Amino acid sequence: MNVVVCVKQIPDPAAPPALEPGTNTLDRSGKLILDDSDAYGVEMALQLVDTAGGGEVTLVSMAPNAETGGLRTALAMGAAKAVLVSDPALKGTDALGTAKVLAAAIKTTQYDLILAATESTDGYTGTTPVQLAELLGLPSVTFAKSVAVDGMTVRVERQTEAGYDEVTVPLPAVVTVTAGVVEPRYPSFKGIMAAKSKPVDQLSVADLGLDGQVGQAGARQEIVDVAASESRTAGEIVVDEGDGAARIVAFLESVKAI
Amino acid sequence: MPVQTIWVLAEPTATGISTTSLELLTAARGLAATVEAISWGPNTAANATALGEHGATKVHDVGDLGAALPGVPVAAAIAELVGSGAPDAILIPTSGDGRDIAGRLSARLDRPVLTNVVGLIDDAGLVTEHAVFGGSLTVAAKFTGEGPGIFVIRAKSFAAEPSGGAPAEVVAISVPDTGATGLATISSSHAEERSGPSLDEAAIVVSGGRGLGEAPAYAMIEELAGLLHGAAGASRAIVDAGWVPYSHQVGQTGKTVKPSVYLAFGISGATQHLVGMKGSKAIVAVNKDRDAPIFSIADLGIVGDVHKVLPALIDALKNR
Numbered sequence: 001m002n003v004v005v006c007v008k009q010i011p012d013p014a015a016p017p018a019l020e021p022g023t024n025t026l027d028r029s030g031k032l033i034l035d036d037s038d039a040y041g042v043e044m045a046l047q048l049v050d051t052a053g054g055g056e057v058t059l060v061s062m063a064p065n066a067e068t069g070g071l072r073t074a075l076a077m078g079a080a081k082a083v084l085v086s087d088p089a090l091k092g093t094d095a096l097g098t099a100k101v102l103a104a105a106i107k108t109t110q111y112d113l114i115l116a117a118t119e120s121t122d123g124y125t126g127t128t129p130v131q132l133a134e135l136l137g138l139p140s141v142t143f144a145k146s147v148a149v150d151g152m153t154v155r156v157e158r159q160t161e162a163g164y165d166e167v168t169v170p171l172p173a174v175v176t177v178t179a180g181v182v183e184p185r186y187p188s189f190k191g192i193m194a195a196k197s198k199p200v201d202q203l204s205v206a207d208l209g210l211d212g213q214v215g216q217a218g219a220r221q222e223i224v225d226v227a228a229s230e231s232r233t234a235g236e237i238v239v240d241e242g243d244g245a246a247r248i249v250a251f252l253e254s255v256k257a258i
Numbered sequence: 259m260p261v262q263t264i265w266v267l268a269e270p271t272a273t274g275i276s277t278t279s280l281e282l283l284t285a286a287r288g289l290a291a292t293v294e295a296i297s298w299g300p301n302t303a304a305n306a307t308a309l310g311e312h313g314a315t316k317v318h319d320v321g322d323l324g325a326a327l328p329g330v331p332v333a334a335a336i337a338e339l340v341g342s343g344a345p346d347a348i349l350i351p352t353s354g355d356g357r358d359i360a361g362r363l364s365a366r367l368d369r370p371v372l373t374n375v376v377g378l379i380d381d382a383g384l385v386t387e388h389a390v391f392g393g394s395l396t397v398a399a400k401f402t403g404e405g406p407g408i409f410v411i412r413a414k415s416f417a418a419e420p421s422g423g424a425p426a427e428v429v430a431i432s433v434p435d436t437g438a439t440g441l442a443t444i445s446s447s448h449a450e451e452r453s454g455p456s457l458d459e460a461a462i463v464v465s466g467g468r469g470l471g472e473a474p475a476y477a478m479i480e481e482l483a484g485l486l487h488g489a490a491g492a493s494r495a496i497v498d499a500g501w502v503p504y505s506h507q508v509g510q511t512g513k514t515v516k517p518s519v520y521l522a523f524g525i526s527g528a529t530q531h532l533v534g535m536k537g538s539k540a541i542v543a544v545n546k547d548r549d550a551p552i553f554s555i556a557d558l559g560i561v562g563d564v565h566k567v568l569p570a571l572i573d574a575l576k577n578r
Contacts, residue, residue: 162449221402237556255519
């Protein structure tokens with residue numbers, strides 16, 4: 001079974017984020033790393049291919065620059081190869097434009113199943129995988145907390161407000177996974193060394209025939225204002241000297257919660 | 259051009275229409291002359307009263323979907339309806355099914371989506387408000403192309419208020435052939451047992467995170483929530499770790515809560531969590547790390563061990 005995993009390289013969430021002057025889109029000019037949310041899809045894909053007893057995991061990603069550091073992390077986990085759509089014209093692309101790019105790139109690969117995270121950590125739009133499914137004419141199941149493939153059927157436990165639903169869908173399909181789906185492995189030294197020579201195919205927007213549909217203009221939306229939010233100010237912060245519980249009780253009394 | 263017509267996705271629940279949907283109807287009637295709902299499931303006729311009370315004059319009923327996941331059939335039906343007369347905007351609640359419907363609809367109509375909207379005003383067209391970087395910045399955005407604009411709006415961005423309108427007129431709409439896309443089906447549903455007030459509506463929310471150390475310690479969170487007649491919540495980290503069900507999750511991908519008091523135990527305060535609770539009236543946090551981001555928004559912060567403070571607090575409340 002061949003599994004495509006959509007992955008995103010994002011600015012390190014540990015570093016303070018910033019908006020670009022002019023467009024007010026997220027500044028992605030610094031070093032990009034593999035979105036932590038994507039490690040779960042990569043791990044799930046590796047396990048499903050392993051269980052199926054054959055096939056491979058292909059990463060599909062897009063970036064406004066030729067960054068591959070994050071892809072190498074996922075290749076080191078065990079993915080076989082990557083397709084990176086890399087083009088300065090992609091700067092400012094929105095969720096639908098991203099789905100168009102990923103759909104076109106995925107059409108160049110062999111796949112039975114497409115996995116993605118429920119949302120990225122930097123943009124958290126959460127619609128790209130479903131937009132992608134619609135563009136590819138595939139069914140989709142989002143918010144998977146478990147995924148199993150049984151012949152040509154995928155069985156998913158999908159998180160719901162009340163609990164979870166058991167959902168079945170025939171292959172090929174798109175499934176988005178939560179961080180509860182599997183525990184990602186750490187890349188081994190051998191994996192890291194092997195990843196250096198794994199193929200990363202780089203495609204441009206023109207290669208995919210998507211000129212004019214992506215980037216800031218293709219997004220058909222603009223940020224018209226950015227302002228500092230009315231901030232909450234920190235109140236009283238105290239070190240517990242055995243009186244922590246009593247302080248909380250006093251606080252709850254003061255706001256008439258008890 | 260002023261906003262004329264807004265459609266609101268009215269998500270059915272086991273007992274009626276989701277509160278977020280009613281919030282969006284309330285907001286829509288302040289923005290547009292005509293507000294219509296789109297709903298599905300076996301109970302649309304019964305729900306028409308609540309929809310009308312909150313401002314919808316008409317509800318387009320996709321009907322009973324059987325075992326199908328709602329995303330594909332509902333989006334396909336809405337796309338057909340747009341073909342015979344488009345509104346200025348379609349408002350969709352942030353939820354699993356809401357995001358599925360928004361994504362499918364966006365691709366079908368080839369229209370972009372604005373998600374994580376927390377405010378909406380009419381300023382020569384609809385302008386959205388988004389809280390970014392953990393709520394430290396507010397970004398305003400708008401669509402620049404042809405409509406209808408698709409907006410996915412977070413819970414509790416507006417208050418739901420009845421307007422006293424008559425029951426909405428129920429008009430059936432059909433689902434076109436969706437081919438392979440519509441093949442995902444629900445084979446069984448599992449609801450987790452919960453007691454006490456719901457997380458959405460509780461006046462007091464007590465949440466636990468990774469700092470609790472291990473899953474059994476969450477019992478203290480539930481006990482404290484019970485003593486305070488509140489609801490027990492959780493950070494994404496411990497939901498993902500399988501300690502508690504997803505229905506307890508507070509944050510970006512979980513519930514948005516705005517209780518009178520929010521108590522956070524062993525939660526560091528990742529952006530993902532803060533987005534879901536920073537609207538609380540008062541925040542109390544206990545964490546061993548003085549530099550935890552949660553302390554920057556806490557009214558009372560206790561730097562200490564949750565395994566000491568929680569049992570002492572439970573004892574103190576029991577002895578009151």
